[in-house]
Amino acid sequence: MPHLAGDMPPELEAEIIALLEGDVLAGPVRRIDTHGARVFVGQRETLKIKRPVAYSYMNFSTAEKRRRACLREVEINRGNAPELYLGVDRITREPDGTLAINGRGSPVEHAVRLKTFNPEDGFDRIVAREALDGRLAVALGDVVAWAHERAPEAEPNRGRTISEMRVRLVGSAQSRRAVFGESAVKTYAARSAQQLARVEFLLAQRRQAGAVKRCHGDLHLGNIVLWRGAPTLFDAIEFDEDLATIDPMYDLAFLLMDLVHRGQRAAGTLVLNRYLWRLGDAAVGDRTWEMLAALPLLIALRASVRAVVGIDRATDLTGVAKEEAEAEARAYLATANAALTPKRARLVAVGGLSGTGKSTLAGALAPELGAMPGSIHLRSDMERKRLAGVEPETRLGPTGYVPEMTTRTYATLHEKARIALRAGHSVIVDAVFSTTEERADIAALAAAVGVPFVGLWLEAPTEVKRARVAARKGDASDATVDVVDRQITRGVGTMTWHVVDASGDVAATRAQALERVAASDGPTN
Known part of the structure; x- marks a missing residue:
């Protein structure tokens, strides 16, 4: 539990609150109190002061600490939200004894100024x-990837390891088992230990290689806003560098967990896949793709953080509000245990001529298969555009479809699928797969890794394919009606995959x- 700091008398805090609720902001002014701040929301701008409190993980017990925290908050958030964070204001004691914003007197407190x-x-x-x-899920994946690309690398040995965080969280869950339930806590402790044993060496290697960065640290949906049409990250952790000095995949895991917990698994799958695509070759080289092996554990840890915090907040409540808060905390621990439940990896290949709906089907299947938040979806059109160095919606000329480029595209699909499958994550690959060789090669990949495989071949009438292709706008596929006709003329050889009426x-x-897919139990279906 926090304690109130002694350097701010209650009468001074009351005076500051009265000032900020007055006419210093264009009104009406709405006040929001959190465990660490008081936020005064005006019509156009917002002022935020730190509360004089001290927790085990957050200390605002002196005016100087609060001043530094305000400055740090603006510093670390301007990179992701430059238009929201306007600066730090001084709350000053004027010669006549009154308080003012950025007056001529001495500062008694500081406030972060933001756009409302x-x-x-x-x-x-x-x-x-x-x-x-x-569209928003894709944009969100882009924004998080860009934030992690520009995040500064951590100093050596800075930040807590995943193993250390797990120990703390298991201990916290165990001390609250009267509310969580003995069985749920035991399951969490055992499964998280098993998952950590699988990936602890990988986590250590990533750390030694400099993958740990100064990230957002609190990347849940409540700290993301749609600002001028674009997802914008704000309110990054400013009070504890170690809490935010983490592997970027642990940062991303908070967002993915929040989406899954709120019933938005499809969006979580889209965010993950776009994030990996946006990072490009760097994500293969720095072993971000291999970190898919750790993702269930990371998601579970993030869910357990919310569970523990929820129980703590419930202690200040009574009656129905307390019961609801405790039930929500138990639901978060259930999400953690669901994330830790082993899922068998499998490879699904979705083939078909242009206009049969391969990418649409693959996208619909991805949230249904594999570990949280869902399958990796590899799309040949997207990988071809990445190899060409253009955005997905940019049309490629003839050189983008020469045999050499097609060979590179399929090689990339194979490489990424192999990494993800070995990490224990299910994969859906969607491409035309128009030749028997291409279909045999993707099936052989599954056999080599030792995972079940199912090949789906989509069929649709010619006029349906032509109409779908003609109607496309802003899509990664460059196929035209003429391409459909040429594909039909060429044929696809002997078809051994499961034919699906699309x-x-x-x-x-x-x-x-x-x-x-449900029937594909063996490694060579």
């Missing part, structure tokens, strides 16, 4: 209203595909 945004534009509010739009809607095609 509509709370309904927070991603926590957005996902509470509706399923997160695919002439109907996505739901019908998905249902057929899931039946085939």
